[in-house]
Amino acid sequence: MVGEEQAVLDHGFVRLDAVLADDLSVVNSARVSLAKRSDWEYSVGGNHRELSKADKGLVKFLMTKRHGTPFEHNAFRFHVKAPLFVFREWQRHRIASYNEMSGRYVQFDNPDFYVPDEFRQRVEGSKPGAYAYETWKGNNKQAASLFARHNQDSLDLYEWAINNGMATEHARIVLPVSLYSEMYWTTNARSMMNFLSLRNEQQAMAEIRAYAEVVESIFAFYMPVTAEAFRANGRMAP
Amino acid sequence: MVGEEQAVLDHGFVRLDAVLADDLSVVNSARVSLAKRSDWEYSVGGNHRELSKADKGLVKFLMTKRHGTPFEHNAFRFHVKAPLFVFREWQRHRIASYNEMSGRYVQFDNPDFYVPDEFRQRVEGSKPGAYAYETWKGNNKQAASLFARHNQDSLDLYEWAINNGMATEHARIVLPVSLYSEMYWTTNARSMMNFLSLRNEQQAMAEIRAYAEVVESIFAFYMPVTAEAFRANGRMAP
Amino acid sequence: MVGEEQAVLDHGFVRLDAVLADDLSVVNSARVSLAKRSDWEYSVGGNHRELSKADKGLVKFLMTKRHGTPFEHNAFRFHVKAPLFVFREWQRHRIASYNEMSGRYVQFDNPDFYVPDEFRQRVEGSKPGAYAYETWKGNNKQAASLFARHNQDSLDLYEWAINNGMATEHARIVLPVSLYSEMYWTTNARSMMNFLSLRNEQQAMAEIRAYAEVVESIFAFYMPVTAEAFRANGRMAP
Amino acid sequence: MVGEEQAVLDHGFVRLDAVLADDLSVVNSARVSLAKRSDWEYSVGGNHRELSKADKGLVKFLMTKRHGTPFEHNAFRFHVKAPLFVFREWQRHRIASYNEMSGRYVQFDNPDFYVPDEFRQRVEGSKPGAYAYETWKGNNKQAASLFARHNQDSLDLYEWAINNGMATEHARIVLPVSLYSEMYWTTNARSMMNFLSLRNEQQAMAEIRAYAEVVESIFAFYMPVTAEAFRANGRMAP
Secondary structure: OOEEEEEOOOOOOEEEEEEOOOOOHHHHHHHHHHOHHHHHHHHHHOOOHHHHHHHHHHHHHHOOOOOOOOHHHOOEEEEEEEEHHHHHOOOOOOOOEEEOOOOOOOOOOOOEOOOOOEEEEEEEOOOOOOOOEEEEEHHHHHHHHHHHHHHHHHHHHHHHHHHHOOOHHHHHHHOOOOOOEEEEEEEHHHHHHHHHHHHHHOOOHHHHHHHHHHHHHHHHHHHHHHHHHHHHHOOOOO | OOOOOOEEEEOOOEEEEEEEEEEEHHHHHHHHHHHHHHHHHHHHOOOOOOHHHHHHHHHHHHHHOOOOOHHHHHHHEEEEEEEHHHHHHHHOOOOOOOEEEEOOOOOOOOOEEEEOOOEEEEOOOOOOOOOOEEEEEOOOHHHHHHHHHHHHHHHHHHHHHHOOOOHHHHHHOEEEEOOOEEEEEOHHHHHHHHHHHHHOOOOOOOOHHHHHHHHHHHHHHHHHHHHHHHHHOOOOOO | OOOOOOEEOEEEEEEEEEEEEEHHHHHHHHHHOOHHHHEEEEHOOOOOOOOOHHHHHHHHHHHHOOOOOHHHHEEEEEEEEHHHHHHHHHHOOOOOOOEEEEOOOOOOOOOOEOOOOOOEEEEEEEOOOEEEEOOOOHHHHHHHHHHHHHHHHHHHHHHHHHHOOHHHHHHHOOOOOOOOEEEEEEEEEHHEEEEEHOOOOOOOHHHHHHHHHHHHHHHHHOOOHHHHHHHHHOOOOO | OOOOOOEEOEEEEEEEEEEOHHHHHHHHHHHHOOHHHHHHHHHOOOOOOOOOOOHHHHHHHHHOOOHHHHHHHOOOEEEEEEEEHHHHHHHHOOOOOEEOOOOOOOOOOOOOOOOOOOOOOEOOOOOOEEEEEEEOOOOOOOHHHHHHHHHHHHHHHHHHHHHHHOOHHHHHHHHHHHHEEOOOOOOOHHHHHHHHHHHHHOOOOHHHHHHHHHHHHHHHHHHHHHHHHHHHHOOOOO
16 A cells, blocks of 8 residues: 555546554553553464454453553654645644645646635534535536636746745745645554544635545554544544 | 733734732742742842842742743733634644634634735755745735635635535635634743744744734833843843 | 642642743633734734633633644643552653652662551442442551561661662662652643643542642643632533 | 563663664665665665665765754654653653653552662863763762662652552652653654764763663664664764
8 A cells, every 4th residue: 555646526636655663563552551461472482464352352441441551552654735725724633744845946837726626615504613515506617717727827827936036935826725735644543543533524725635544544444453543532532 | 911912913802801910939949949938028028029139140040940840820811813723733832721612512603814915935054054034025915816716715615515414624624824813821930931042033934923922012011121131131031 | 829838648748849821821822813803913012811701701712612722831740749550640641741759779778658647449320331339348557568578678678778789770660659759740731731731630639639729720820710710610621 | 683671770671672774775765765766676675774876875964964853754662761860851852752650650669769779079171061970989888788778768758658558659759769650752863863872972861871771772783784874974974
């Protein structure tokens, strides 16, 4: 699964760049606290993808009782391409590492912009602060066409400025938040579960949710017992 | 100084919303480690804005020797209005608290956009990766006019979408990163010194530097001995 | 309440050293996101200790929906005296600032040691991993006497080493984890609620719980609406 | 190198449990910012342990200019056995993950205690706050013998309490901070360099420095170019 770009939205992707993660690390780091060393040796020698029934129970116990630290001894490094308005939500998650393409240093050469296939409109829910979304009743094709033309106009102005010698850090301020950018994102399962609980969730913005779904599938592939315990715990991070 | 908006750029500001900070807290928290309790009592009874010579020496010692934790027992809460491309750099500083206006929830009503008075162009420095900036040799008035018209076009398209019932979270993706937003930012002196060392600095982007200069003046007002020690230490955070 | 030592255990205390916290800061920082600025002005002019009904509802909404960041724009600075084995649990909470008395630098002069009035024994609960505690059925007076004598023996050996010129950092390694130490601890309400959810809780060690109870009473004094919402949320931090 | 226990002090060890780290990840995550994608492809296809000259220069540039984030996209997971007074310093480093053996849950069975071969005494340096250490001029054999007997007395009292049914969390409070414990510690290269700059350093306590030396050798094995740049930068973390 490492190395493969999984497409998200019209031009984005999630690519797992490298990973150091399995369910056993949760069990072993917790066992240091509990000092049940004999079981531990046994597990180390066993099949890493198939925990014993006792080990699975321990993972579930740790999740439910909010013993969060054993879920931190792992790392997932992702390469992500997403629009700026998605990255702005994403990078508010502080317990993670980020490096993103810089509009100060990079001169964009035919960059991508996000244009939805179908737009949304908001529907008031029964409770205050609770909204639902449905397909926009306006002319979706027209809107997509207007948005695309606007993106091109923005890019034309950017290029006019660049071609006239303006610094990239000034020229780029005309570009819309639909602009795609790329980042490296490294995080651990505990912080990732917090991300997933908030972003792969009904109230989350659909665009970031599309990314979070791919992230969750990768998480569940490498740490299936942890992912199952996360779901059984109402998707609350420990 | 609390409560006052200090203007930055064409439409932004920094406003100190609340503060719990003085140099004495650095001295006292360090004295817990060193257990020189007699001096400590003396200082507590003294004038908080005028540390003793020994106390000033301690602050300098802590800064130089990279004893960073005594500089964390304080809090500055700011209300800031700045363009999105400035906030994107700012919010990468993870040891701080942020709440920002949300383009998902807020329907922008005649928002502000940043247009520089004078544009910049980049000049290659003598070393690779080292750039300098000078005033753009192009037609600055023309560029400002084109940028302002583009901002208005972006806003017109946004309003067309809103007026036709599109969700704010979709309509806003056409807005450029020059859009002004607002945030609450709470941080402590140690994290702030790290911010200042990177953002109130020659290589920093001029726009974030304009904000960082105001932040530094507020920091220096409340913690003058610490700010002086920071400068004497080559502006390296401890 | 600031400045007052509240006694905990046989020789410990919690003292609020300084504070910048009220419920209004939660409301105002959240309102930046939601941009309901008119209400906000009103609240600022009002009584800080009595939020409007709408504001109270907002605090509850933020807690329930896990919008955690508005609870971070505040600071509580505590001075705490507690045994080492309590500090070892406490300082594992990483989103906070600590400065503690150092056994490397300080030469202990007649330090205090914790000796329980009454000891505990563990009773197996019905589920694995769930324990209850009850009063130890052994001779509590005898144990207290033996523990106290041991503390004195430890101190005698420490002082023998010190008096013979040994470095404090070596002499202190004979001292037991019942030794009292002191620290400055600065945290915000969100991190504090996480601390309280784990430490002012039935499964927590009774000794750290005694401290957490005092911390919670101080928290509830300064942020009563937040504290009430925390309890109504099953004591889960947002 | 993974899996091997490297002995430290009289009974401790550092064991690298798992690792996801190389110098190339520094280069690649930085290249996302700078968008020099062609070089990047080349490096990916090349020998991971031998960066190109340009790549080495980039690592050095990032270190010197304090671009710290590219050094975070990696993970080292260690299993460490050390005395409590060493762990108390170690665990103050907050940007890392810890799970430690718990004296509440574990009943110690013939545990180890640290007794120095040779004790130290402190010598005043020329400047205030600057100390040096030399071999203690007292009777080192006698001290080691007294310390060892004291450890045994502590353990005897612990076992008397345990044998009489006292809860482990109460019995253990008589044990000295020379007691060995075990932990899992997961960190990234940037946080590790901060740890090394403070703990593998002349002013650091010799016991934690002994551990930090082993950690640094492991770090330098997996990220040789980064380790070299760290040293060339005066051992300052970026």
